[in-house]
Amino acid sequence: MENNIKGKVVVITGASSSMGEAAAKHLSxxxxxxxxxxxxxxxxxTLAQEIQDNGGQALAFAVDVTQRDQVKGLVDAAFVQFGRVDVILNNAGIMPLSPMDRLNVEEWDTMIDVNIKGVLHGIAAVLPYMKDQKSGQIINTSSVAGHKVFTGSAVYSATKYAVRALTEGLRMEVKPYNIRTTIVCPGAVKTELLEHITEADIQHKQTKSMWEQ
Ligand SMILES: NC(=O)c1ccc[n+]([C@@H]2O[C@H](COP(=O)([O-])OP(=O)(O)OC[C@H]3O[C@@H](n4cnc5c(N)ncnc54)[C@H](OP(=O)(O)O)[C@@H]3O)[C@@H](O)[C@H]2O)c1
Incomplete structure (x- = not known):
């Protein structure tokens, strides 16, 4: 089978652990x-060094996806260094689940900032390059929680539903530029995601239901 990944320049957010890290290693x-x-x-x-030691090409930049200028800086650096940006994987995300009546409003805000605005910042950063190139692929990570809401997931699910809506709208609009969009909806994967749940009882319950069935 032809390998159409070889030579592609792929930007990955949330590459410091779990699925983002695994994607970086696999694609490299x-x-x-x-x-x-x-x-x-x-x-x-460390990951970029490991990839380079294995003969691959990798660059690493400290980026907070809630900051639009930092995400633009990441994508601009990819373009400056390699002359094109073929793919962005908007993978960075957080899932501090809690029932809404506990009013963890700051966590709601942060989920919106990381999971929705972070994805939008990635889209905004790559679109000008991909339009010029008349090619590109924008891959956004949603979730099964972007299809189904469960107790404690209202805000997280809302952000992941939003990722699907954004990606679907984008798909319709960027066709003339030969830009493809992809929505990834993982099920339960054992990663660091649950570590950021601040409500001990919810973390316990979630760990049991996701990974100890
Ligand atoms: N694990 C699952 O069961 C599951 C299921 C469905 C969907 N997902 C989605 O899959 C994606 C990856 O999650 P994961 O399971 O691999 O969990 P993870 O190990 O916690 O990875 C999350 C990644 O997002 C990054 N991140 C968080 N906040 C950020 C910020 N403000 N700026 C930049 N990067 C940020 C983290 O890096 P830093 O902390 O270094 O910034 C980390 O690399 C997420 O979008 C998640 O919602 C996961």
């Missing part, structure tokens, strides 16, 4: 150049 092994963004600079720098 298939010959992609990966440009890694996340807040934990030490982790993505």
């Amino acid at each position: 092994a298939l010959g992609a150049t990966v440009v890694l963004g996340a807040r934990r600079a030490d982790r993505i720098e």
Whole structure:
């Protein structure tokens, strides 16, 4: 089978752990150049070094996806260094689940900032390049929680429903530029995601239901 990943320049947000890290390693092994963004600079720098040691091409930049200028900086750096941006994987996300009546309003805001605005910042950063190139692929990570709401997931699910809506709207609009869009909706995957649930009882319940069935 033809490997159409070889030589592609792929920007990945949330590349410092779990699924983002795994995607970076996998795509790099298939010959992609990966440009890694996340807040934990030490982790993505170690990952970039590991990829380079294995003969791949990788760059790492400390990026907070809630900051539009930082996401633009990540994508601009990819373009400056490699002359094109073929793919962005808007993977960064958080899931501090809690029932709404506990009023963890700051966590609601942060989920909106990371899971929705972070994705929008990625889209805004790549669109001008991809329109000029007349090619590109924008991959946004939603979730099964973007299809189904469960107790404690109202805000998280709202953000992941939003990712699907944004991606679907984008799909309709960017067709003339030969830009493809993809929505990824993982089920339960054992990652660091549950570590950020601040409500102990919810974290316990969620850990049991997701990973200890
Ligand atoms: N695990 C699951 O069961 C599951 C199911 C469905 C969907 N998902 C989605 O899959 C994606 C990846 O999650 P994961 O399961 O791999 O969990 P994870 O290990 O917690 O990874 C989340 C990643 O997002 C990054 N991130 C969080 N806030 C950020 C910010 N403000 N700026 C930049 N990066 C930020 C983290 O990096 P830093 O902390 O270094 O910034 C980390 O690399 C998320 O969008 C999640 O919602 C996961």
